[in-house]
Amino acid sequence: MMRDLTLPTLAESVVEGEILAWLVEEGDIIEEGQPVLEVMTDKVTVELPAPFGGKVIKRMVSVGDIVPVHGVLAQVEEILDGVVASKPETTQLAPSPTPDAPTQESEAEIELDAERSIIEGSAAHQSDPNKAKAAFAGFSRGGKSGAAAVATKPAPAAPQPVAAQPTTKGLSETTPAPGQVRAVPSARRLARELGISIAEVLGSGPNGRVRSGDVHAHASAPASAPVQVQAPAQMQAPLPAKTSSTDWPPPAPPVYRTPAGYENRETRTPLRGVRRATSQGLLAATLHSAQTHTIEELDCTGLMALRDELKADAQKQGVKLSYLPFFLKAASLTLREFPAVNSSLDTASGEVVYKDFVHLGMAVNTEGGLVVPVIRDVDRKGLLTLAREISELAEKARSNTLKPAEMSDATFTVSNIGSVGSMMGVPIVSPPAAGIMSVHSIVKRAVVVEENGADVIAIRPMMYLTLSFDHRLVDGADAARFLKKVLWLLEKPSRLVLGD
Known part of the structure; x- marks a missing residue:
């Protein structure tokens, strides 16, 4: 019998995908589990396996097409007992209502959703x-x-x-x-x-x-x-x-x-792939949230000293210890104290959701564009474990091998824009998260510090931290206190171990 091969639900927030490549031709015999095409969503690029075997009769979409979730990708004549069935009956992957048994979801709503x-x-x-x-x-x-x-x-x-x-x-x-x-x-x-x-x-x-x-x-x-x-x-x-x-x-x-x-002095390329997904996602974020930000300045003297002290031990365990694990750890501990910054707005129910877990996204710059893998339960992990996961996920991001589950459910995001030399920036919050923190370049600057009870001018390694937040969920005072607590942890980073 004839069956439709449809785009499955790859993640809760994914509503469509872009066809990057077909891996089979019309007339090919495919087996269950065989990759048939490559799809990119706003989350990740994946190869879709066939949920059943059969003969590809017609490809319904082309490379570059945007297909909604549950949209038909191809028509496949299913193989039964080793023989291609010829019954011209269309079978849905999920039961569909008959004309005599209408469901609550009307045909117009289904078409609109598609x-x-x-x-x-x-x-x-x-x-x-x-x-x-x-x-x-x-x-x-x-x-x-x-x-x-x-x-x-x-x-x-x-x-x-x-x-x-x-x-x-x-x-x-x-x-x-x-x-x-x-x-x-x-x-x-x-x-x-x-x-x-x-x-x-x-x-x-x-x-x-x-x-x-x-x-x-x-x-x-x-x-x-x-x-x-x-x-x-x-x-x-x-x-x-x-x-x-x-x-x-x-x-x-x-x-x-x-x-x-x-x-003749222009070069045009299609808005596709990660760039298209990023473009639409960030535009949606600015349209559907009330975004603002607050900025603080971090003295990195203590942070740099502790990292230098731990680098040798980390290398013995095969781990490259960057500054990012310290920022992730500091953010995760502070989020427990300021639950509003770790919250989400459930627009369907009209409820604010406060989470007893901390999953942090980390922005990674790749050749194809910006992707955000997610580290789960950051508040329960040590610095070396975080450093190891950061390296593994960053490598997967650059090699385009991340799985959908590795890019979902972030409750907060940390963006290390300082790795490319930025002195200061203001990131965009991506709902349903309520906040994102960006860290920037460490620059030596003249600052006023207290030594022996007196104010003196000293040269210190300084960094700007920016917290962007959704003002619908987070008050400005709480946002300022959140960033102050992050500074308090990082200026004496031994506090990260104590978890204070």
């Missing part, structure tokens, strides 16, 4: 419209919100005003919640390229979904004859002359255009 992007995230498709309305309270599109922002495709001969429904009844089934626009990814991409706000485009697809043709039609429509949506008589109001500054989402930034005469 087309969502990383930037929208899972919270944008909550089944409860009231949660979505609350999340975007105070924002609207062109003076319209809810069902009033949706219209059907006009007749080709002469577009006619279409009455909008002033109620939000059935919003989760037939209309997008406030702050959402239903559009296929290609339409969103085209709108960005043309400098058009996707919110202004009238969709012709199911439930008002915007397609690429709708974007083209909007771009070519005469400015003097816009298609209008007319509300019922009791709700009619003049359309605004221009987009309000409070509209959501905001208009897209201007599209880059090559200066005339410089066409």
Whole structure:
């Protein structure tokens, strides 16, 4: 029988993957467990094994395509008892509802889920419209919100005003919640390229979904004859002359255009792989959290002395002892004292989650871009154990062999931007984590210190530490106290051993 090979759920926060390479051709006979294609997500690059054996009849996606989780990758005719079955029946990997047995999740919701992007995230498709309305309270599109922002495709001969429904009844089934626009990814991409706000485009697809043709039609429509949506008589109001500054989402930034005469002096490469995943992830982080930061200055005299003292013992055990294990340990002990910095916001339930564990991400710069492997239970591990895991994960990151589980569940992140010579930087928090700390270059500077009860100017090895945090979860005072405690531990790093 014919079966669909689909993109599995690789991690809780992964909603799509980019096809990097096919490892089989159409017509090939594959075995269960055989790698069939290479996929990159915002977490990691993996080879997907076939969950069953059979003959590859048709590859449904190409290299470079973006496929949602549970999207169909290929059609495979399953082999039963050593014989390729010829029954033309499509079998799902999981039971699917029949027309006579509808489930709570409608066909429109399934289609919408399949087309969502990383930037929208899972919270944008909550089944409860009231949660979505609350999340975007105070924002609207062109003076319209809810069902009033949706219209059907006009007749080709002469577009006619279409009455909008002033109620939000059935919003989760037939209309997008406030702050959402239903559009296929290609339409969103085209709108960005043309400098058009996707919110202004009238969709012709199911439930008002915007397609690429709708974007083209909007771009070519005469400015003097816009298609209008007319509300019922009791709700009619003049359309605004221009987009309000409070509209959501905001208009897209201007599209880059090559200066005339410089066409042959540019090199273009597709936004793909780690760079694309990083781009979307960081944009989503800034859109869906209230980010700010605080900065402190660390005197590294004691830290450098202790590291020099322990380096020889670490080398005897085959471990390279860098400064990073000290920072991870200091952060993990401090997170236990300031649980808000180690918390997350569960947007689905409206609850703040405080964790009794510390899993730290460490940013690693690779040839393909930035990746963040995760070390688990850092607060329960010693410096040499941390140093060993740091080396192992960094090597896996650079060789592109990390597993999804090794890049998931970070409760906080430490970024060592000082390794490339940066004096100071402000990192971006990646929700659902509430904070990230960056460490920078050690630079000798003249500072005022106390010696024998008197203030003197001395040359000391100094470093800036930056804590970026989500202000929805962490108060500024707690963030400042958190960073002060990290400094207190690192300026006398023997305290790390005591765990004070």
